[in-house]
Amino acid sequence: MIKGLAISTVWVLDQDRAKEFYTQKLGLEVRTDMTMGEGGMRWLTVGSPNQPEVELTLMVPGGPAMDPESAEMLRKLVTKGALGAGVLTTDDIHGDYKKLKDRGVEFLQEPQERPYGTEALFRDDSGNWFSFTQPREGGLDMDQDWTC
């Protein structure tokens, strides 16, 4: 049976810049950075130190498996900001929001209360947007009395 999610792909425009963004700004760690032969594919993965079993592979569109036209379309979608790359969780959304913002991460939304937790939105340096969420303790809250 399926045991879990190990690797998920994020399409980036430049692997050097992405590596810097995901480590220096987001605080993730590099798991693998290797190039397969001269001019070959560069396999670059990052992950959270708190979650060794999951990593993101930062891939540039292209390669033998993708025709140039598709690669160009994918690059364009990323750049336009049309693609979301996932949800990253935190146990201190307000502190981490400030920390990331101070490092120059481009936020689309400040932390806001949602039924599922407190959520901010940011983009990576390529244009992918991430939800940055501190999940609500006790799970989804649809019953809370919001009356002032």
Place this chain on the structure above:
Amino acid sequence: MDKTRQIRLAKDAMDRDWADPGLDLDTVAAHAGYSRYHFIRAFKEAYGETPGQYLTHRRIERAEDLLRTANLSVTEICHLVGFSSVGTFSARFKTWTGLTPSEYRTKHVGRGAALIPGCYAMLWAGGFRSAPGAGKQNPSGEAQQRNSGEAG
């Protein structure tokens, strides 16, 4: 900088600051580093509508939500979503939805109390502003919330 990225930065500014009545074309175009004229053309090429249409679209969508769910007056909603004139708001709203804000509310709101208290909707939509044009406030985004729902 890549041209598409520049245009996206301007779109992001509209998604962030849509509730700010002071958000005009020059401000938005400046985020892209473009002149007004080139910006309008480039934005439309990238996103299929002009920046003005995009911003109006976003604001009307949020107004629809508030009209359906919050016990706020049409005037309050008009200012909350970033319009400074009720006349303009009503006209644009009718262009998009085919109904005036009041007609829309009558058609879509159920009997009895509003589904969400106005105070909550106001905070959710960006906080209480002292006056229209008082400055940029908390960004929010119902569209962004929708997006995050899809990802989550």
